[in-house]
Amino acid sequence: MTDFTLPEDTKALARRVRQFVIERVIPYERDPRLTQHGPNDDLRAELVALAKAEGLLTPQAPKELGGMGFDHATQAAVFEAAGWSTLGPVAMNCAAPDEGNMYLLSRIARPDQVKQFLQPMIDGHRRSVFAMTEPDGAGSDPGQLKTRAVFNGNDYEISGLKWLITGANGAKTWIIMANVEPNPHGPHGPTLFLTEGDTPGIQIERVMDSMDRNYVEGHCVVRFEGLRLGPSHILGEIGSAFRYAQMRLAPARLTHCMRWLGAAARCQHIALEHARVRTAFGKPLLHHQGVNFMLADNEIALHQARLAIRHVAWLLDNGVRARHESSIVKASVSEELFKVADRCVQILGGIGVTSETVVEMIFRDMRPFRLYDGPTEVHKYAIATQLERQGSAFTDPVGW
Template sequence: MDFSLPAATEDIRSRIAHFVAREIVPLEADPASYDDHENIRLDLLDAMRARARAAGLWCIQLAPEHGGLGLGRVGMAACYEEMNRSIFGPAIFNSAAPDDGNMMVLEKVATPAQKARWLAPIARGEVRSAFAMTEPHPGSGSDPSMMLTRAERQADGSYRIYGRKWFITGAAEAAHFIVMARTSDDARKGLTAFLFHRDQPGWRILRRIAIMGPEEHGGHCELEFDGLTISPEDVLMGEGDGLKVTQIRLGPARLTHCMRWLGLARRCVEIARAYAVERHSFGVALAERESVQMKLGQAAMSIEIGRLLTMKAAWELDRGNLARKEISMAKIQAANTLHQAADMAIQINGARGYSRDTVLEWIYRYARQARLVDGADEVHQMVLNRFLSQEKADFWRWPVAAP
């Protein structure tokens, strides 16, 4: 692959970088910028979103006809990394999970009528959304075949949904939902994706689950479905296509996590380097100590490895491939790199890093979930082993250009 960015993409990346540095990063130091769940205050978010939109940096992942800039996955990789140099960045550019993944899957598979009703309001920033798949034990987690939530078809063609979901990101603030439910016992065609609005009866939020880290807007919630009625026109793709929907949504969404996490990892290194230069101990700056130089060098290399894996996966997606193997490798590398970079930066900053004088402790608590969300490390390692068993030496094959 060619690693050079088109001039138009580089212009967007550069403008995002300047906007983040000038407009967003300064907000992090003001306690008044935060809501009760340690994310950007919603009224401030709305004001900043208006500025991002005015700067022409809104929803870069969507096609122009849906209000975006039409960047491919490779361009998104470069730009999302810049966005998440600030902990507030992705939400301000309307590129944060779960809206990001929901918009992309709706853009790809929804009907024109569904796009007008369910996608357009999210793309305009008028509503937020959620993707309800994960269930409490013994229901589905990383294995959708274990799904217990069921959708029963009625005589009039509608469906009624019964079951429970949990750790549903953004549910407390979401208006538009995609919920996965079982419609048959078929191993490949047993799941179906449904669209619903928060005002529809037959479901409720049982609780907002407290977590160790800062939360996305709307938290991580446990939901109960007790007869939610879904019209046939609100089935996404078709009955039995739920597994396809999850594959289409979750692969690219995992990769956008990687893009964002690498931006946060870079921010950790930047904070660590700046402090190492100014902090003197026993007559020399920390930056002059070999042990500190080794930590920073290792972090820089790990970030670059993550970037290369992420870019390769993005390139494969842009070529029309599923990139499952590449996404799994990028997911493991980016998640662990973020966690290690935050830990390293706190260590170099000492007590300052452990305090709230920097965003490092925020990033550190947030980073621990990266190795769990969208498939734990171990799940992706098993995926890679499955590819290795199938492909053997071809696991490492190079793509060959056509003559």
């Protein structure tokens, strides 16, 4: 039976996180170090120090590695509270892409790789990238992977062009997806490599201009040329990159939803307060049906998103892979939360499109959420494919 009751200690923790974000993090939203390309590393380090001092750093990481070891259900409450500001997850070291990369590394990295690459991430000392997306190759369809790794019996020479590589500028832990070419020395196929960011052959060509600015150091175009990595740099097994990517993406889709739920809830809070005090045509905006219907639609969407997120968190905590269900939630929640932000801009009127409130920034930052970790259309395609495979709709009243 699915139990949506949050334990009292989880409720208390979520309140503490929300208060921390309000009192300590939100003042940084107007800091000049929050640039057009996202918070820079200096701002991140300062925020991480605040969360560490409060005992709120890296809530998702295993306890044995210094994290707080929370399950997915607890993360749902904590990440939503952190998401009240887009800087909240940055401060608490649970923002993308690091959170998803930590999840993957904690499951498939060797002990020596954990020590070198993962532990410093959990401690908040370094950031990471997951270098998969290509301008003319891998993206929503990773099967189009074009980055090559040629093995000569001693080293893999990796060459290719990646873009939209989030946080690449200054990141120290690099996970690189490349296709190991057939060779006489061993297995081949799509493979993950793990290396340091200052390894010769990793060239950051430029930081891309984008409409969002909530990811540390933005998104980059990266070229691999003359990058040589030995077999010790292989992450997991050769040829298993797509399987590992799916292992990472199912929970990562969900944590995206958790964080953005918090941001959308803040938009609703700001719009509601505005509607209470702003008057038009002789009464507060809140008393006009056109406005209060939008607020009601928002509240419905927030409630449905929260329930959907908690259901999939429950599935994951009970050992279900939940790829199908996480696709449903990512497609639904990303679309509905963007509508929430859009309606909040509308309720705020003129100031809604200015930086007088944080709603305008959240609106812009949230729009790419509908694309990251798979656009809505790809998730719908996957959902429909699963329906065809199982031969009937997911309508079993005891399907949960």
